[in-house]
Amino acid sequence: MSNTERVDVNDIMREIRDRVRQRLADPTFTNNLPYSNLSSLSAELRLKLTALQAFREQIGSLPPQPPTLRASIGAVISQFLRRVLFWQYEEARTFHAIIADFSQHLVSMVQVITSDSDHYERVQSAIRTASARIDELSQKVGHIEATVCSAEKQIQRLADRLDSLENEQHATQHISAELIKVNQSVTEALNRLDVVKEQYTVSTNDLRGDIDALRTSQILGIAESREALSRLDAVRQQCIVSTDDLRSTIDGLRTSQIQNTTELKEEAARLSRYELQTRREVVLQHERINSLLLSVRRRPEATAPPNRDDVGDDVMVGLYLSLEDAFRGSPGEIRNRVREHIPVLERAGLKPGQDLVIDIGCGRGEWLGVLTENGYLTRGCDSNALMVAKCREQGLDVVQADALQFLRSLKEDSVAAVTAFHVIEHLPFSLMLEFIDASLRVLRPGGILLLETPNPQNVLVASHNFYIDPTHKKPVPMILLQFIVEARGFCNIQPTALHPYPETMLLQESSDVAKHFNEYFYGPQDYAIVATKP
Amino acid sequence: MTPHFVPYDAIGNDIRGMAEHLQRNGYRVNIYAEGIHSALNGTAEILDLRRHSFWLDRDVLLIYHHSMGWPLGETVLSQARCHVAIKHHNVTPPVFFQPYSEDYTVACKAGQLATSTIARTPDAKFWVDSQFNAENLIDNGVQSANCYVLPPFHWTERLAEAPLALDIVQSCKRLDTTIFLFVGGIKPNKGHARLIQALATYVSQINDAVLILPGGSDPRLANYVAGLRTLAVQLGVASKIIFAGTVSDSQLRAYYFCADAFLCLSEHEGFCVPLLEAMRFRVPVVAHACTAIPETLGEAALIWDKGDLASIVESLAICAEHDDHRRALAEAGCQRYIHHYAPARIEDKFISLVEEAIEA
Numbered sequence: 001m002s003n004t005e006r007v008d009v010n011d012i013m014r015e016i017r018d019r020v021r022q023r024l025a026d027p028t029f030t031n032n033l034p035y036s037n038l039s040s041l042s043a044e045l046r047l048k049l050t051a052l053q054a055f056r057e058q059i060g061s062l063p064p065q066p067p068t069l070r071a072s073i074g075a076v077i078s079q080f081l082r083r084v085l086f087w088q089y090e091e092a093r094t095f096h097a098i099i100a101d102f103s104q105h106l107v108s109m110v111q112v113i114t115s116d117s118d119h120y121e122r123v124q125s126a127i128r129t130a131s132a133r134i135d136e137l138s139q140k141v142g143h144i145e146a147t148v149c150s151a152e153k154q155i156q157r158l159a160d161r162l163d164s165l166e167n168e169q170h171a172t173q174h175i176s177a178e179l180i181k182v183n184q185s186v187t188e189a190l191n192r193l194d195v196v197k198e199q200y201t202v203s204t205n206d207l208r209g210d211i212d213a214l215r216t217s218q219i220l221g222i223a224e225s226r227e228a229l230s231r232l233d234a235v236r237q238q239c240i241v242s243t244d245d246l247r248s249t250i251d252g253l254r255t256s257q258i259q260n261t262t263e264l265k266e267e268a269a270r271l272s273r274y275e276l277q278t279r280r281e282v283v284l285q286h287e288r289i290n291s292l293l294l295s296v297r298r299r300p301e302a303t304a305p306p307n308r309d310d311v312g313d314d315v316m317v318g319l320y321l322s323l324e325d326a327f328r329g330s331p332g333e334i335r336n337r338v339r340e341h342i343p344v345l346e347r348a349g350l351k352p353g354q355d356l357v358i359d360i361g362c363g364r365g366e367w368l369g370v371l372t373e374n375g376y377l378t379r380g381c382d383s384n385a386l387m388v389a390k391c392r393e394q395g396l397d398v399v400q401a402d403a404l405q406f407l408r409s410l411k412e413d414s415v416a417a418v419t420a421f422h423v424i425e426h427l428p429f430s431l432m433l434e435f436i437d438a439s440l441r442v443l444r445p446g447g448i449l450l451l452e453t454p455n456p457q458n459v460l461v462a463s464h465n466f467y468i469d470p471t472h473k474k475p476v477p478m479i480l481l482q483f484i485v486e487a488r489g490f491c492n493i494q495p496t497a498l499h500p501y502p503e504t505m506l507l508q509e510s511s512d513v514a515k516h517f518n519e520y521f522y523g524p525q526d527y528a529i530v531a532t533k534p
Numbered sequence: 535m536t537p538h539f540v541p542y543d544a545i546g547n548d549i550r551g552m553a554e555h556l557q558r559n560g561y562r563v564n565i566y567a568e569g570i571h572s573a574l575n576g577t578a579e580i581l582d583l584r585r586h587s588f589w590l591d592r593d594v595l596l597i598y599h600h601s602m603g604w605p606l607g608e609t610v611l612s613q614a615r616c617h618v619a620i621k622h623h624n625v626t627p628p629v630f631f632q633p634y635s636e637d638y639t640v641a642c643k644a645g646q647l648a649t650s651t652i653a654r655t656p657d658a659k660f661w662v663d664s665q666f667n668a669e670n671l672i673d674n675g676v677q678s679a680n681c682y683v684l685p686p687f688h689w690t691e692r693l694a695e696a697p698l699a700l701d702i703v704q705s706c707k708r709l710d711t712t713i714f715l716f717v718g719g720i721k722p723n724k725g726h727a728r729l730i731q732a733l734a735t736y737v738s739q740i741n742d743a744v745l746i747l748p749g750g751s752d753p754r755l756a757n758y759v760a761g762l763r764t765l766a767v768q769l770g771v772a773s774k775i776i777f778a779g780t781v782s783d784s785q786l787r788a789y790y791f792c793a794d795a796f797l798c799l800s801e802h803e804g805f806c807v808p809l810l811e812a813m814r815f816r817v818p819v820v821a822h823a824c825t826a827i828p829e830t831l832g833e834a835a836l837i838w839d840k841g842d843l844a845s846i847v848e849s850l851a852i853c854a855e856h857d858d859h860r861r862a863l864a865e866a867g868c869q870r871y872i873h874h875y876a877p878a879r880i881e882d883k884f885i886s887l888v889e890e891a892i893e894a
Contacts, residue, residue, distance in 0.1 A: 009866050015852070020844045020848050094639075181791075
């Protein structure tokens, strides 16, 4: 509890009364203005006397200077009447009232003076007593004077110190006054703060209410979230089940897709075979038409009875193309096969763009096309007009001619390489020798002869596949061709077995019988010979 | 209705406070006066018997502010058919003005006669600033049951919102002495002579001090002012009295801020609004028991018998020298203001009296 709260107004008034009694009881209390009611009465008297004097000056005074003669006459009459009837007018009564009031105060003052006379007597007695005491003390002053001189110096120093202390005290008082003012302003600020505090209390209560509401909504939200999570979990489970179902479905679809793909492939193969068959029929029809045309043109010339085993060249031209398409393999497959011979050319030192490669029996032009892709200079030769036409459609440089005639038409040592894929098996042995000789002539030194032919060491090739082409004469075993080529003057003979059956066709047994069987039945179907002209 | 509608006047503030509060409560209010200060143009109308007849409307409540003789107003009251409430602000006895001004004396006498006249207004409700004023009406024949004490509306809160006039604060600070304050017009009933005497006694007995007297003076009372200055010279305190004259709200606020004590030795007060201001601004009040002063202050001030100069001077010394006592008195005054004179309390009581007067 602060001092402010403990102090009561009545307590303060009691304290004041005590102080007043002390002051009035002090016999040494003397001042120019005695501490009594006399001074206040005296002040009132003076004030009223001043007013009385001022009012007295106004009695009988004329009104302000009149502007007209009539007003002037009236003013004079008024003045006369005022003076004659002065005592009958209200001013007189008022003046009397004031005089009476003034007199009353004078009487009161006299009464006060009278009541104060006793106090004056007591004061006089005290003064007389004090005078006697002073006489006694004066004798002792002489003794004290000696010590006073020595003390004066100390007093001077103390006085100086007091001066500085007084200065400090003034400063302290000044600061105290400042602090008081600050205290007042702080108190006012505190009052304002109380108001603000009430406002904040209200705001705080509102905020608490809002927080409670938010908390409640949050709890509700959490509960709702949990429900939502439960629902999501159920949905997740459903999704898992659905995913499993979907996977099963996908697996089923994949299986059906594989089946469909297989069926589609089978269908595609069937359609491809149908297409080949259809082409074959078209070619046959075309050959029949050509043969009929030729027969119409050649009539009535007699001709030797045909060899039942020979087929007319006109017929073979179209038929052979169909045979190629049906049994040789697609041009793309052949191109992939023959592409593996390009490194042979590279190892032989042939330079693309410079060296000429002659391809005898170029057929559909697969080898020529590969050579062209790799930048080699090429020239082909085939006796089949349709083959030649097909090659020329591809932009290849092909001549329709007999192989030997074509070779013999070339200059000696003018060709970097002579190639013949599946040609020599079409030649009788004597023509094969001539072919080899002709190739040797046209090749430059270091040029190469590349021959590919079916491999009769493969039983299926020798017994079945070789005879699919009716123009084949005899299979040429690899050792025979090696011998011949070397005998006719080539060197550096390099045979290469080619095109074995796929491994899926091999017997999967590990026995010797299976091994030999696979070697003779599913081994290389073709072989190639690379020979170099010395 | 009021004879003269002027600003910075207790009656004028009471009228304006009533009008504003009535308007806030949905009432339509018009103010009529015979004289209107230019600062209040537009807020009131000049009363004209030829143009106005509101007092004949039974749905009207006429609040008549009585403080002086007003023949025009008394005529309206005599013809009134409407509800009538008379706010009696008390009339200063003419004896105070007799030495100084015939005009004031005549007006006060007329006012006293008017009091006895309006006291006989039939079916009127009488609202008074204080019980002291009520007793004045009762002495004139009004039934005590028809008298209701309603403290006047005051502008103390608006005064509190005014910024401090820093020049006043600085000048008071430069005085570097105790400051006593009394706020009120320089009129004989305000007891300025007693104030000057108290100051002189304090300066001679206790310590140095200054008495600041904000308040305007009427030229018709020039003799009174001259007498005060003469008294001050004779008592040797002429340089310690500051007649501040009419001041603004900011300046008055600054004087309250700087004052160490508020000294009220008025000879006649019907309520004394400056006492509220002193209590509101935590200035300890020293006064003597005279007319309505003790009723306004209650037990929140140091109140002595009229003429007990010794106790008054000691009270001033207590306020100047004892911080604890000064704070206790300031707190007591502030609490009394809050509990008795806060605007909300006056407004509530006023509205209840208005409704009662309308229903009557």
